[in-house]
Amino acid sequence: MVTIESIALLFLSAFVAFSLSAVSGGGAGLLLIPVIGFVAPVVQVPAILSIGTATSSVSRIVAFKTHIQWKIVGWFVPAAVPAVFLGAWLLRFVNPHYLELGLGLFLISNWIFLFRKKNTSAEDRPPHRSLLLVGFFAGFLSGLTGAVGLLFNRFYLRWGMTKEQIVATRAANEVVLHIIKIVLYTMFGLLNLKVAAFGFAIAIASIASSWFMTWGLSRISESLFRTAGYVSMVISGLVMTFQSVNVLVEQNNASVTFSPIALGVESKIQWQNAGIAFEFQFDEGLEFEQTVSMNDVPEEVQKIILAHQGNASNIVVEEVHGLNGHSFEAYYFSDNKLLKKCEFPATR
Known part of the structure; x- marks a missing residue:
């Protein structure tokens, strides 16, 4: 049921999440998964997220368009697009809580990078062809969960891009995926008026956040940006793991x-x-x-x-x-x- 309270909760949570994701380089969707789970069935979470994150990507492209690294986009998107179809199709058959548990544990594993050196030399950067594999897994997991930005934040950081370049390039990489997912979720019967209403609330919050962060991102140091990115990964992983374990324990009488x-x-x-x-x-x-x-x-x-x-x-x-x-x-x-x-x- 759509209520004023649920709309207000999603709007405020989304504004904070998208603002934090701009500071940390991504992860608004993963931060919002637990919140959306309180007001909508788990199977509707990816569709709701996709509406909001698609809008966020468009608004960030407009705000930071001069910082987009198009060479990375050119390698990432062709591999990610077909994988989205597979992920969205499997959503109807896979228990999302098992996937959420796996993603949570992976995010927690990033705590070790909080204690490593922050500078990345050109020799340490992955080859461009690795973007094909990254794009495929990003598209596949995005089709299943609706958002996996933080999972691949480590890759963007290894490329030595500035904070503005990471925000802009991620948005360009993901906007096509989100639009495709919205179409697929509609075809699979996962998009209805309730999903649209919740997604619209998140979309408005994402636009407001993008406008706010055009002012705030320039006032954040590169070092703080990287540290915030890894901290967000670990926190998101802890929340996702705790929530998924609780649900799986209840479902399986464990x-x-x-x-x-x-x-x-x-x-x-x-x-x-x-x-x-x-x-x-x-x-x-x-x-x-x-x-x-x-x-x-x-x-x-x-x-x-x-x-x-x-x-x-x-x-x-x-x-x-x-x-x-x-x-x-x-x-x-x-x-x-x-x-x-x-x-x-x-x-x-």
């Missing part, structure tokens, strides 16, 4: 527990309907246990397990791998009460 046992400790991991346990005993060492179905147990061991069933109405079997070998543990239940536990060596 849990991790620790409990003391005789002469050791046991850790149990629950994921969907699968149960995995790690057990450590001082006298036996580390053991890995996983709940399995009776069909996964060797036939000769099945016969032995069933021979011990007695009055049990239900049997739960765990496969155990440890320093002392490979075995199976059978738990016999009746009316949800544990009657006994038996261990059987695995035979082949």
Whole structure:
């Protein structure tokens, strides 16, 4: 549902995010993903972002057009355009939270660059042909998520461009991708009036931010610009990772527990309907246990397990791998009460 409160939240968040992205060299979309997720379904996030980021790219091209590095654009865009189609098509089938988790971890890995030298010599710059690979992955991930600017910020920084050149060149690289994505999202039924309303709010905020940053960017040093870029990557990664982990834990009924046992400790991991346990005993060492179905147990061991069933109405079997070998543990239940536990060596 579109409300004044949700529109105001997106506008203010987008203005701050696009202003920060101008200072850090990108990342407004990644910063906005968690905010948009509060007011719209996850599958609509890329379409909403694309409307706003397309407008932002156009406004930045107008504001910083003299700083565009057209040679980089010429290598980047031809590889990125076809990849956008693949990413947008896969959006209908891929759980975006797994992708968000991967992107978040990648962004966090950039913390090491906060402590490296800031100057980039011409010899350290990547070859132009590498732009084909960068463009492909940028287009593919952009089609899936709606925004991946910060993921490739490291590449722009390695080219030794000024802050104005990075802002302008990124905008020129991405404007075509965003326009294509809007068309594709419409064709795939991911664009409706609600998406358009939220996207329009972000678009207006991006224009206001671009106008504001034509004044503010010139007052920021190159050193601060680079540092802010890497800091933004790490912060965005932490937010994305935390949010995606929370959602995946809830979706898959996941849990991790620790409990003391005789002469050791046991850790149990629950994921969907699968149960995995790690057990450590001082006298036996580390053991890995996983709940399995009776069909996964060797036939000769099945016969032995069933021979011990007695009055049990239900049997739960765990496969155990440890320093002392490979075995199976059978738990016999009746009316949800544990009657006994038996261990059987695995035979082949």
